[in-house]
Amino acid sequence: AQSVSQHNHHVILSEAASLELGCNYSYGGTVNLFWYVQYPGQHLQLLLKYFSGDPLVKGIKGFEAEFIKSKFSFNLRKPSVQWSDTAEYFCAVYSGGSYIPTFGRGTSLIVHP
Amino acid sequence: NAGVMQNPRHLVRRRGQEARLRCSPMKGHSHVYWYRQLPEEGLKFMVYLQKENIIDESGMPKERFSAEFPKEGPSILRIQQVVRGDSAAYFCASSPRSMNTEAFFGQGTRLTVV
Numbered sequence: 001a002q003s004v005s006q007h008n009h010h011v012i013l014s015e016a017a018s019l020e021l022g023c024n025y026s027y028g029g030t031v032n033l034f035w036y037v038q039y040p041g042q043h044l045q046l047l048l049k050y051f052s053g054d055p056l057v058k059g060i061k062g063f064e065a066e067f068i069k070s071k072f073s074f075n076l077r078k079p080s081v082q083w084s085d086t087a088e089y090f091c092a093v094y095s096g097g098s099y100i101p102t103f104g105r106g107t108s109l110i111v112h113p
Numbered sequence: 114n115a116g117v118m119q120n121p122r123h124l125v126r127r128r129g130q131e132a133r134l135r136c137s138p139m140k141g142h143s144h145v146y147w148y149r150q151l152p153e154e155g156l157k158f159m160v161y162l163q164k165e166n167i168i169d170e171s172g173m174p175k176e177r178f179s180a181e182f183p184k185e186g187p188s189i190l191r192i193q194q195v196v197r198g199d200s201a202a203y204f205c206a207s208s209p210r211s212m213n214t215e216a217f218f219g220q221g222t223r224l225t226v227v
Contacts, residue, residue: 009153034215043117043204044156044218090156092216100146100169101216105155 002027002095006104013081014112021076021107023065023091032094033074034101035065039087047089050074061085083113117142117207118187119219126195126226134190134222138207145188146216147173147180150202159203162188195226 003026013019025031032051036044048059055067065076074091091104118137126132138145147159158172162182173180177195182188192199202223206216 006155036218043220044206046215046217049215099144100158100161102158103148103156105153 002093002098002102004091004093004102004104006089006091006107008107009105010108010110012110012112015083016080017111019076019078019081019085019109021089021091021109023074023076023104024072025074025091025093025095025102026072027093027095028072029095033065033067034092035059035063035074035076036090036092036103037087038090038106044090047076081109081111083111085109086111117205117217117219119203119205119222121222122220124222124224126224128196128226129194132192132195132199132224132226134192134203134205134224135187136190136205136207136219137187138205139209139217142207142209142217144208144210145182146206146208147188147190148204148206150204150221156204159190192224195224197226200224200226 005024007022034049035047037047038044047063048057050057050067057065063078067074089107092101120135143164145162148156150156160173160180161169177193179191202221204221205219208214208216
């Protein structure tokens with residue numbers, strides 16, 4: 001069964017710091033990858049997604065992620081975080097024709113002003 | 114263009130009562146997923162439904178939990194004889210097709226069992 005690992009469970013940064021959140025998955029075949037964000041008290045919203053093509057994906061709010069197939073990774077990055085980026089971030093994977101997206105445990109990001 | 118609507122947003126039940134959580138998918142979406150979110154545990158898949166069919170309920174406890182998505186009306190997640198351990202946020206997501214597509218989430222129902 002597919003599994004998704006987000007190794008950083010809690011991240012605390014100051015504004016303007018750079019961010020990288022890790023996401024690794026276990027399935028070796030074709031995958032579709034997503035990052036979602038959940039602001040406090042709100043529902044999950046899509047940040048970005050990768051289906052095929054350029055492995056460097058640009059999302060909303062200055063976020064980007066890079067799909068590295070050889071490392072089974074899809075890390076999320078932002079060069080300069082803001083206080084408003086404080087949220088929970090979830091990596092999700094569809095794999096091998098599965099119709100159920102598998103989510104990672106999530107990473108809680110707190111950005112201090 | 115209304116998003117995924119879940120109600121109620123907050124639900125308090127005493128142990129032993131029934132909880133009914135409703136989810137109306139986005140217009141044109143016929144695929145619904147239910148997830149449970151517990152602190153420090155992320156999102157756990159519970160059940161995947163299409164109109165009138167349960168496609169995969171492998172993540173749902175065998176007892177007390179049931180789900181439906183009738184031809185007309187919202188999808189319902191029902192928890193009978195609730196226990197304190199059922200307290201969690203329950204999220205519904207919908208998508209226009211079954212595979213490899215973005216899932217749109219509702220705002221969730223926070224169930225508290227007292």
